[in-house]
Amino acid sequence: NAGVTQTPKFQVLKTGQSMTLQCAQDMNHNSMYWYRQDPGMGLRLIYYSASEGTTDKGEVPNGYNVSRLNKREFSLRLESAAPSQTSVYFCASSEARVEWHRSNQPQHFGDGTRLSIL
Amino acid sequence: AQSVAQPEDQVNVAEGNPLTVKCTYSVSGNPYLFWYVQYPNRGLQFLLKYITGDNLVKGSYGFEAEFNKSQTSFHLKKPSALVSDSALYFCAVRGVYNFNKFYFGSGTKLNVKP
Numbered sequence: 001n002a003g004v005t006q007t008p009k010f011q012v013l014k015t016g017q018s019m020t021l022q023c024a025q026d027m028n029h030n031s032m033y034w035y036r037q038d039p040g041m042g043l044r045l046i047y048y049s050a051s052e053g054t055t056d057k058g059e060v061p062n063g064y065n066v067s068r069l070n071k072r073e074f075s076l077r078l079e080s081a082a083p084s085q086t087s088v089y090f091c092a093s094s095e096a097r098v099e100w101h102r103s104n105q106p107q108h109f110g111d112g113t114r115l116s117i118l
Numbered sequence: 119a120q121s122v123a124q125p126e127d128q129v130n131v132a133e134g135n136p137l138t139v140k141c142t143y144s145v146s147g148n149p150y151l152f153w154y155v156q157y158p159n160r161g162l163q164f165l166l167k168y169i170t171g172d173n174l175v176k177g178s179y180g181f182e183a184e185f186n187k188s189q190t191s192f193h194l195k196k197p198s199a200l201v202s203d204s205a206l207y208f209c210a211v212r213g214v215y216n217f218n219k220f221y222f223g224s225g226t227k228l229n230v231k232p
Contacts, residue, residue, distance in 0.1 A: 004161070031218050040127075042208065042224040043162075050218040058219075090161055096218050104169045104212075106152050107220060109161030 002026050006091050006110035013081045013117045021076040021113050023091030031096045032074035033107065034058075034066060036087040043090070049074055050096065081117045089113045120145045122209045124223035131199045132231055139194040139226045141209030150212040151192045152220070153183055155205050162208060168192060179203070199230045 007022045025032065034046040035058075045058030049068040063085060065077045074093075078085060092107040122143045131137045143149055150169055154162040166177025173185045183194045194207060207226050213219040 033220075040224070043222045045219070048218060056218075092162075094218075094220075104150050104167065106154075106164040106167055107162070107210075108164070109154075111159070111161045 004091055004093055004108050004110035006089075006113050008113060009111070010114045011116070013078075013115065015082060015117060017081050019078050019081060019115075021078075021089055021091075021115075022073070023075065023110060024073045025091075025093040025108070026072065027093060027095075027108065028071070029093035029095050029108070030071075031094045032068065033092040033094070034064075034074070034076045035090045035092065036060065036085075037090060037112075038087050046076065046089075083117050085115065086117045087115060089115060120211060120213055120215075120221050122151075122211050122221055122223040124207075124209055124226045126226050127224075128227045128229065130229045130231065133201050134198050137196050137199040137203070137228065137230070139207050139209075139228060141192045141194065141223060143190050143192060143209075143211050145211050145214055147214050149192075149214070150217075151183075151185065152210045152212070153177065153181070153192075153194050154208045154210065155179075156208065156225075157205050165194070165207075199228075201230050201232055204228055204230045 004025045030051045033048040035043040044060050047066040049055045052071045067075045091110045094107040095105040152167045153165040156162045168185045176182045209223040210220045
């Protein structure tokens with residue numbers, strides 16, 4: 001009963017290095033999300049994928065790319081890490097239907113990746 | 119625009135006392151509202167949701183929330199707080215025009231003192 005699994009849990013990078021954060025869900029959800037959480041700022045949406053094969057920008061997409069590899073997996077890539085990207089990154093998934101009135105399910109979150117960029 | 123607001127950064131209560139964590143929303147139409155809890159070094163966990171029907175919604179760990187359409191509020195409540203309820207609480211609303219998106223409040227830190 002894993003739910004949403006994120007790897008790695010912790011990472012330290014140097015400025016300019018690249019890295020991919022991995023996320024997988026086993027609930028057969030259509031929608032997947034990447035958020036960052038910074039002190040005092042709540043959760044900010046980076047990118048989301050409404051279904052396999054589609055991705056869309058959220059509030060803070062600059063400096064990030066994503067890949068929806070298949071229905072289970074959604075990865076987040078930092079091409080050239082910057083200190084401003086030091087944060088805790090959360091992946092989430094949710095069931096969503098075409099009909100609005102069927103889209104009443106919550107999101108399920110992983111336990112996060114704590115990323116420090118020096 | 120769709121949004122939620124949590125006006126209190128922190129709420130302090132004594133163990134055994136009732137607690138309220140406030141949330142107001144701004145969305146046209148009928149909102150789908152959610153409360154989540156986050157413990158240290160963990161992801162957000164779903165507590166409860168309001169979809170339609172009864173204005174008082176019951177959820178996990180003895181929490182409940184009251185939906186008030188006229189005041190556009192969805193306050194989280196518990197009759198008797200426990201020290202173990204100390205955590206960060208987030209209110210969220212599902213997008214109406216894009217229901218693949220969720221809009222979160224900034225979070226309220228609940229401190230329950232023995």
